[in-house]
Amino acid sequence: MTPAQARTATANADGWTDGTFTNPVVPGFHPDPSVCRVGDDYYLACSSFECFPGVPLFHSRDLVHWEQIGNVLDRPGQLVLPATTASSGGVYAPTLRHHDGRFWLIVTNVADGGGNLLVTAEDPAGPWSDPVRLPDVAGIDPDLAWDDEGNCWCTYAGIEQVRIDPYTGRALGPPRRLWSGPPGAQAPEAPHLYRIGEHWYLLIAEGGTERGHAVSIARASAPDGPYEPCPDNPILTHRGTNRPIQNTGHGDLVEAADGSWWMVLLGVRPQGGTPGWHVLGRETFLAPVTWVNGWPVVGGVTPVTTAPPWPARPVPAPPARDDFDAGSLHPRWVSLRSRPAEVWSLTERPGWLTLRARGASLDERDVTFVGRRQQHLSCRARTLVDPAGGRGGLAVRLDERHHHEIEVGDGEVRVVARIGSVLSTVATRPVPAGPVRLRVDVHAPSPGDWHPGKEPDTLRFGVERADGTLDVLAELDGRHLSTEVAGGFTGRVIGMYAAAGSVHFDWFDYADSGESNRAP
Ligand code: 6LW
Helix, strand or coil, X not given: CCHHHHHHHCCECCECCCXXXXXXXXXXXXXXXXXXXXXXXXXXXXXXXXXXXXXXXXXXXXXXXXXXXXXXXXXXXXXXXXXXXXXXXXXXXXXXXXXXXXXXXEEEECCCCCEEEEEXXXXXXXXXXXXXXXXXXXXXXXXXXXXXXXXXXXXXXXXXXXEECCCCCCECCCCEECCCCCCCCCCCEEEEEEEECCEEXXXXXXXXXXXXXXXXXXXXXXXXXXXXXXXXXXXXXXXXXXXXXXXXXXXXXXXXXXXXXXXXXXXXXXXXXXXXXXXXXXXXXXXXXXXXXXXXXXXXCXXXXXXCCCCCCCCCCCCCEXXXXXXXXXXXXXXXXXXXXXXXXXXXXXXXXXXXXXXXXXXXXXXXXXXXECCCCCEEEEEEXXXXXXXXXXXXXXXXXEEEEEEEECCEEEEEEEECCEEEEEEEEECCCCCEEEEEEEECCCCCCCCXXXXXXXXXXXXXXXXXXXXXXXXXXXXXXXXXXXCCCCCCEEEEEEEECEEEEEEEEEEECCCCCCCC
């Protein structure tokens, strides 16, 4: 089959047959992407903050379709997020590389004493090693690069660099300051160092991870400089533009098997009226890169982008429903800070996920919660829950002070909204004992439906009737579960929780209910 035939044969919802793909390539709260290639396979890792397990790991054969194959930090021996860990604390900005026949991942855990750690694996799906700690690397966003002499260079936010022994984690010399972006640039961070042809390239983010975010680059003839900035910096920014994808930055470069170059990066999709609210967190986008006079030029980061010149290799769509019949939880399910064996079970009531309460509400950092990222602007999530004398439900969560949920227990179902210091029970309804279907419909208005105060989306919470229709208890303005209101680095996670006793969930399903995940 020729590549053109293969492309036609693999028609899929993302276009591609017409030579395009849809951004974001990893929608939902998946920021700070780092990518590497081994042969025809690509691997990508993201930040995870207070989520456990941490550092979601994706595989792709075409850079566009990504499947989560694991989490890098998936056991307490690798990741400690004490109950004191604030939301948006925890695990920041990994770098993923393949070197010397192994995968290497270096990352910061700003909780747990605040340090960098390095893990390795032969199979990126795991298991990953126990961490080597790097007490001499004094900054976030660590990067790893090796030179031909075998030196391992660790470059981190600031921008600083230190040569390390990756097996012991110790520095092999003093840290040195490198080129840190244009004079006065805010937050020089997210460095990645590459040997490309004759040069060492230092790619950085600057401007902060908000609307001023940008990517700049410099080059040198040695990994430790001196660095000469690109005359066309920043090589990528959407600041001050009317583009639907904003905050673009924190890029990582990868050379495809055919010699073409690509950048993965983070961006957001603000919705609603001014100033615009993004509710899904920072997502992972893909952009083509060409080289002009020895400098990379980043093609448009747009909702629809020209496809790579090779066949699409779609990954199986995850089933809409998780029946909790498997012996383990899919890697997409995350908890908050920890998930000790005593708070959850797939065997106590076979075919059900049982959650046992610790914290008494989603305001508590140790609440028992199992959720997945909201990945679509409009979506529907529902679950069949049996409170069994306890109390729990279905929540849309940004952090401890910004969450909305529908909860069942004590003979009633109620919708609760936490917005900063305001906590309100918005609606209640009596329900008979036994299992009940709780549901949230998230609806993003179409972009044409704009006026200055317009919310980014609405969240309709209710109880699903036997005929599938929704008995709506409350409709809430989605801006209160946005980063612009809550602050921080994360995005919405939708999931199940227990706030009292043992609560049983028969299934949970999640479906895109809008114009797929396309930006407007
Ligand atoms: C990360 C920094 C950033 O460490 O945000 O957008 C911080 N870039 O590089 C948290 O994700």
